Amino acid sequence: MEKNGIPYQFADRIGSLAPSAIREILKVTQDPTVISFAAGNPAAFAFPVEQIREISAKLLETSAEQALQYGVSEGYGPLREQTKERIKRKFGLGTEKDELIITSGGQQALELTAKVLGNEGDAVICENPSFVGALNAFRSYGLKLLGVPVEEDGMDVSAVEKILAEGRRRIAFIYTIPTYQNPTGRTMSLAKRKRLLELAEKYDVVILEDSPYVELSYDETPPPPIKALDTDGRVVYAGSYSKVFSPGIRVGFALAAKPVISKLVVAKQVSDVHTNLFFSMVLSQYLEKYDLDGHIAFVCREYKKKRDFMLSRAEKYLAGVSVSKPGGGLFLWGELPEGFDGFELCRIASEKKVAAVPGSAFLTDETKISNGFRLNFSLPTEEQIEKGMAILGQAVETLLRK
Amino acid sequence: MEKNGIPYQFADRIGSLAPSAIREILKVTQDPTVISFAAGNPAAFAFPVEQIREISAKLLETSAEQALQYGVSEGYGPLREQTKERIKRKFGLGTEKDELIITSGGQQALELTAKVLGNEGDAVICENPSFVGALNAFRSYGLKLLGVPVEEDGMDVSAVEKILAEGRRRIAFIYTIPTYQNPTGRTMSLAKRKRLLELAEKYDVVILEDSPYVELSYDETPPPPIKALDTDGRVVYAGSYSKVFSPGIRVGFALAAKPVISKLVVAKQVSDVHTNLFFSMVLSQYLEKYDLDGHIAFVCREYKKKRDFMLSRAEKYLAGVSVSKPGGGLFLWGELPEGFDGFELCRIASEKKVAAVPGSAFLTDETKISNGFRLNFSLPTEEQIEKGMAILGQAVETLLRK
Numbered sequence: 108m109e110k111n112g113i114p115y116q117f118a119d120r121i122g123s124l125a126p127s128a129i130r131e132i133l134k135v136t137q138d139p140t141v142i143s144f145a146a147g148n149p150a151a152f153a154f155p156v157e158q159i160r161e162i163s164a165k166l167l168e169t170s171a172e173q174a175l176q177y178g179v180s181e182g183y184g185p186l187r188e189q190t191k192e193r194i195k196r197k198f199g200l201g202t203e204k205d206e207l208i209i210t211s212g213g214q215q216a217l218e219l220t221a222k223v224l225g226n227e228g229d230a231v232i233c234e235n236p237s238f239v240g241a242l243n244a245f246r247s248y249g250l251k252l253l254g255v256p257v258e259e260d261g262m263d264v265s266a267v268e269k270i271l272a273e274g275r276r277r278i279a280f281i282y283t284i285p286t287y288q289n290p291t292g293r294t295m296s297l298a299k300r301k302r303l304l305e306l307a308e309k310y311d312v313v314i315l316e317d318s319p320y321v322e323l324s325y326d327e328t329p330p331p332p333i334k335a336l337d338t339d340g341r342v343v344y345a346g347s348y349s350k351v352f353s354p355g356i357r358v359g360f361a362l363a364a365k366p367v368i369s370k371l372v373v374a375k376q377v378s379d380v381h382t383n384l385f386f387s388m389v390l391s392q393y394l395e396k397y398d399l400d401g402h403i404a405f406v407c408r409e410y411k412k413k414r415d416f417m418l419s420r421a422e423k424y425l426a427g428v429s430v431s432k433p434g435g436g437l438f439l440w441g442e443l444p445e446g447f448d449g450f451e452l453c454r455i456a457s458e459k460k461v462a463a464v465p466g467s468a469f470l471t472d473e474t475k476i477s478n479g480f481r482l483n484f485s486l487p488t489e490e491q492i493e494k495g496m497a498i499l500g501q502a503v504e505t506l507l508r509k
Numbered sequence: 510m511e512k513n514g515i516p517y518q519f520a521d522r523i524g525s526l527a528p529s530a531i532r533e534i535l536k537v538t539q540d541p542t543v544i545s546f547a548a549g550n551p552a553a554f555a556f557p558v559e560q561i562r563e564i565s566a567k568l569l570e571t572s573a574e575q576a577l578q579y580g581v582s583e584g585y586g587p588l589r590e591q592t593k594e595r596i597k598r599k600f601g602l603g604t605e606k607d608e609l610i611i612t613s614g615g616q617q618a619l620e621l622t623a624k625v626l627g628n629e630g631d632a633v634i635c636e637n638p639s640f641v642g643a644l645n646a647f648r649s650y651g652l653k654l655l656g657v658p659v660e661e662d663g664m665d666v667s668a669v670e671k672i673l674a675e676g677r678r679r680i681a682f683i684y685t686i687p688t689y690q691n692p693t694g695r696t697m698s699l700a701k702r703k704r705l706l707e708l709a710e711k712y713d714v715v716i717l718e719d720s721p722y723v724e725l726s727y728d729e730t731p732p733p734p735i736k737a738l739d740t741d742g743r744v745v746y747a748g749s750y751s752k753v754f755s756p757g758i759r760v761g762f763a764l765a766a767k768p769v770i771s772k773l774v775v776a777k778q779v780s781d782v783h784t785n786l787f788f789s790m791v792l793s794q795y796l797e798k799y800d801l802d803g804h805i806a807f808v809c810r811e812y813k814k815k816r817d818f819m820l821s822r823a824e825k826y827l828a829g830v831s832v833s834k835p836g837g838g839l840f841l842w843g844e845l846p847e848g849f850d851g852f853e854l855c856r857i858a859s860e861k862k863v864a865a866v867p868g869s870a871f872l873t874d875e876t877k878i879s880n881g882f883r884l885n886f887s888l889p890t891e892e893q894i895e896k897g898m899a900i901l902g903q904a905v906e907t908l909l910r911k
Contacts, residue, residue, distance in 0.1 A: 113742055115715070115768055118628050118650075118681075124775045151574040159577070160569040167562040172553040175561070175755035211613055211759075211781035218780050222649070226520050227629060244779040247624070248520075279520075313517070340515055353577035355786040357613075366517055373526045377646040378620050379613035383785045384757035 120227070123246045133464070135457045142495035144482040145462040147289070147437060150413075153406045153485075154353045155393065162392045166385070174385040180376040182209025182360070183387035189394045190346075190360050197400075198321070199335040200344060206368035208375060211382045213319050213347030213359035216371075217282075218244040219378065220315050220343050220361065223370040225250045225279030232270055233282040234262050236469030236477065238289040241282060241317060250279055254471035261285060261295025264302045271310040280313040280343070286329045287320040290469045290481040291440045292433025297330035304336050313367075319347040319359075320436040322403050325411035327434060340364030348390060350437070351403050356386035407435075410485055414439070417484040417492050424500030427507050439482040442466075447506060449480040456502040461495045522629070525648045535866070537859045544897035546884040547864040549691070549839060552815075555808045555887075556755045557795065564794045568787070576787040582778040584611020584762070585789035591796045592748075592762050599802075600723070601737040602746060608770035610777060613784045615721050615749030615761035618773075619684075620646040621780065622717050622745050622763065625772040627652045627681030634672055635684040636664050638871030638879065640691040643684060643719060652681055656873035663687060663697025666704045673712040682715040682745070688731045689722040692871045692883040693842045694835025699732035706738050714743075715769075721749040721761075722838040724805050727813035729836060742766030750792060752839070753805050758788035809837075812887055816841070819886040819894050826902030829909050841884040844868075849908060851882040858904040863897045 136143040166174055181187065191207050194200040201207070210216040217240070225231070227249030233242065235254025242252060253276075255266035262283055271278065281303065285295035295303075307314050316333045334344040340363070347359040361371060375381070393399065417439055421430040431440040443449060450465035466479025487495060538545040568576055583589065593609050596602040603609070612618040619642070627633070629651030635644065637656025644654055655678075657668035664685055673680065683705065687697035697705075709716050718735045736746035742765070749761040763773060777783070795801065819841055823832040833842040845851060852867035868881030889897065 113713075113766065115626075115766070116679075117625055117772055120628075121625050121772050121776065124779070148579050151578065154573065154577040156569065156573040156577070160566075160573070163565055163569060164562075167558065167565060171556065171558040171562070173757075175556040175558070175757040176553065177550050177751075177756045211785075214779070215781045223519055223523050224517075226522075240779065240782070243775075247776060247779045277518075311515075349579075354579045354782075355575075355577040357781055357783070357785045364515065364517070370519055370523050373645075374523060374649060377526070377616070377642065377649045378780065379617045379759055380642070380756075381759070383613075383759045383788065385788065386785065 120247055120249045124243055133462065135460070136462045138460070141460045141462055142487060142491045142498070143462040144487060144495060145464050146483050146486045148486050149350055149354060150409070150485050152409060153351065155397065155402050158393055158397050159353070159389060162389050166388055166392065170388065174388050176384070178381040178384040180372050180381050182382055183384060183391060186387045186391040189391060191362070193394070194346065194362065198332050200332060201362055202338065202340070204340040204364050205362055206365045207360055207362045208368050208371050209382045209387060210359045210361055210375065211379055212349060212354070212357040213317065213345050214240055214244070215378070216345035216359050216361035217241045217315065217317060219371050219374045220280070220345070221245050221248045221250060222374050223367070224313060226277070228276070229279040230276040231279055231282050232267055233471065234284065234288060235471050236290055236466055236479065237282070238284060238317065239469055242471065245282070251276060252471035257288060257291050257293055259293060261288070261293055261299050262303065264299050264306065267303065268306055271306060271312065278312045280315045281307060282315045282317065284317045285333060286318055287323065287433055287436030289320070289436070290438055290464070290466065290479070292431045292436050292438050294329050294434055300330055300333045301336060304333055304341070307341055314342045315345065316342050317345045319350055322351050323407060323410060323437065324435040325407055325414060329434065334362065343367060351399065351406065352390060352393070356383070356390070358382060358386055358390055413484045413489070413492070416489055417482065417496065420492055420496035424496045425503055426500070428503055437483055437485045439484060441480050441482060443478040443503070444507070445478060447478050449477050452480055452502055452506050455505055456499050459498045459502060461498045461502070463499065522649055522651045526645055535864065537862070538864045540862070543862045543864055544889060544893045544900070545864040546889060546897060547866050548885050548888045550888045551752055551756060552811070552887050554811060555753065557799065557804050560795055560799050561755070561791060564791050568790055568794065572790065576790050578786070580783040580786040582774050582783050584784055585786060585793060588789045588793040591793060593764070595796070596748065596764065600734050602734060603764055604740065604742070606742040606766050607764055608767045609762055609764045610770050610773050611784045611789060612761045612763055612777065613781055614751060614756070614759040615719065615747050616642055616646070617780070618747035618761050618763035619643045619717065619719060621773050621776045622682070622747070623647050623650045623652060624776050625769065626715060628679070630678070631681040632678040633681055633684050634669055635873065636686065636690060637873045638692055638868055638881065639684070640686060640719065641871055644873065647684070653678060654873035659690060659693045659695055661695060663690070663695055663701050664705065666701050666708065669705065670708055673708060673714065680714045682717045683709060684717045684719065686719045687735060688720055689725065689835055689838030691722070691838065692840055692866070692868065692881070694833045694838050694840050696731050696836055702732055702735045703738060706735055706743070709743055716744045717747065718744050719747045721752055724753050725809060725812060725839065726837040727809055727816060731836065736764065745769060753801065753808065754792060754795070758785070758792070760784060760788055760792055815886045815891070815894070818891055819884065819898065822894055822898035826898045827905055828902070830905055839885055839887040841886060843882050843884060845880040846909070847880060849880050851879050854904055854908050855882055857907055858901050861900045861904060863900045863904070865901065
């Protein structure tokens with residue numbers, strides 16, 4: 108008998124989303140004395156607060172009735188056009204076959220794509236490890252996850268081909284974060300991007316390209332998005348304003364072939380009718396009046412310093428750990444020597460009041476062991492990085508000595 | 510071969526959401542010379558713009574970093590507490606068994622409930638006609654709709670019992686809008702509310718009570734919500750701030766037993782991570798500093814005038830049509846004599862540049878004929894009501910003479 112009296116029967120699709128042991132570790136981050144490298148949050152300096160303040164005040168003077176009323180499910184018209192123009196100019200994205208929908212954050216673009224393209228029991232081919240929010244969105248539609256390794260130059264494309272050639276299940280889509288992948292920070296080479304698109308054409312599957320970090324680039328320019336190579340509308344591109352403007356406003360987008368966008372609009376309508384209109388309008392005016400690219404350049408300079416500082420502390424304190432040097436994004440990825448467990452490291456660190464996310468959190472099968480762990484550098488201060496990495500180093504030492 | 514080159518395979522669940530003939534009729538509302546009674550929008554005077562302006566400015570001075578950052582999936586803590594306190598005080602809602610989640614509008618509360626409680630092929634018992642946004646959300650999870658008539662005193666509860674007794678399909682939940690139902694404007698009697706809850710207990714099913722209009726009450730106080738009679742956490746209550754504060758901000762909520770809310774939070778997290786934080790904070794401060802009840806009383810006085818004016822024009826112009834006198838909400842419901850088609854009426858009216866929604870749009874089976882049609886009185890001006898109802902009267906005459 109259930110504690111609340113009623114033995115609720117939940118849908119099967121929700122059963123696979125039970126709280127995991129990892130969430131227990133992450134609970135320590137609610138303690139303000141804990142140094143957290145576990146977040147995925149932008150730093151506060153990444154929000155153009157002054158400009159948002161000014162635009163908001165004016166909008167509420169001149170256009171309050173529109174901003175507070177219902178909007179259309181496709182999203183605020185001017186913001187759609189500005190976004191299309193911007194990603195075309197910056198990344199060569201979009202052809203006449205494509206259309207764009209504004210979503211409630213990039214997350215919703217992923218969730219709606221799964222809803223629209225996947226029947227229960229279909230499979231998604233994805234990187235393993237990958238972004239857990241996406242994996243859970245796919246699980247929540249009863250999709251099976253077929254993970255392939257993430258190599259230094261990105262997704263193991265041969266492993267993708269093997270799965271496609273076997274053809275055991277219908278593939279709803281291939282999910283990839285090609286640029287500054289979460290959690291590994293790795294970037295897929297141009298050769299692999301081309302090869303993946305060829306495979307998608309050969310086996311007639313769709314690619315869902317998730318690209319929240321593409322603008323957070325600190326060294327060389329990354330290869331063009333897969334969607335920029337896509338001439339026949341086979342790639343659904345999910346983007347976000349969370350990392351370069353504000354995540355709290357929940358504004359993202361998807362660019363895809365028109366028939367796909369039509370279905371996404373229908374799914375969006377039953378999900379939350381439309382994305383909040385006021386901040387769609389604020390963002391639109393920001394894009395019109397201010398220099399988002401300049402703002403992003405500033406944010407990147409600051410993040411690059413933080414990345415480099417955390418890397419230097421990793422070198423100083425994390426003896427025996429292999430740490431990636433990502434060209435962008437928000438995370439470092441550490442790997443313990445083979446046979447050691449990233450979960451155990453994070454457990455020890457959490458007792459010492461430092462939080463990191465164990466690699467197993469990002470696996471298609473969370474019960475498997477990963478020797479990896481993810482460190483966020485955007486949110487903690489330099490002081491916190493110095494202190495936290497020293498403590499993490501002690502935790503590594505404790506673990507490796509066992 | 511598909512026009513875009515790729516024959517996309519969409520999920521079965523989305524196939525049932527194809528654009529309908531009704532949407533074609535509603536397209537005329539994009540023409541600004543059309544008088545629209547087809548909307549479901551609040552009037553602009555229903556938004557407390559001055560106060561929102563003041564609070565927003567202060568928030569961006571003092572708490573921008575918090576308001577623009579990621580939040581938690583449960584929703585902004587103070588707003589959750591204020592909402593719980595308010596609906597307890599006003600409607601007697603909530604016990605120790607219950608918890609509350611902030612959603613991206615009331616629509617998301619319905620959609621997430623379907624996701625969490627219904628397996629594909631399960632059924633939902635609902636009013637017929639009912640709110641099409643809810644019906645489509647249920648369809649989008651492969652749920653079958655079992656409609657029962659809406660009588661003058663609400664849902665036909667005997668028909669509900671018959672379906673439950675037959676037990677042909679698993680029932681995911683019973684969906685009802687007991688107060689000022691959309692589209693009929695009818696209100697379920699207290700006796701029926703009690704009976705429906707008894708049936709839910711007897712047959713061990715959940716009730717999803719959708720209550721977006723409960724605060725828009727113009728005559729007598731409606732009976733208490735079904736959720737207020739619910740002692741064992743069997744009712745999921747969906748509420749919204751769209752009709753009494755602003756729909757554009759997309760803030761609603763669900764109150765339900767704690768195990769149900771836990772699942773809704775998980776589903777919410779994969780859907781859009783969290784509801785936009787800035788307006789959750791604006792609303793929270795509004796509730797703290799201002800008098801929402803007083804604002805609603807003002808809105809109700811204005812809407813009552815508009816309802817009464819539209820009713821008087823219906824009496825004057827719509828000969829042969831039976832028009833409901835709803836005690837609240839945003840809509841009148843007209844019924845043509847038996848055998849006449851509300852869709853045909855709306856088609857004729859749309860040619861004369863007046864838009865109304867045919868009753869068939871709200872049916873569990875849209876291909877069936879309904880002699881009903883829905884008229885919104887919150888958005889049009891008195892002048893538009895006068896002119897539009899006269900034209901609608903001509904359309905009725907044309908139809909009945911055929």
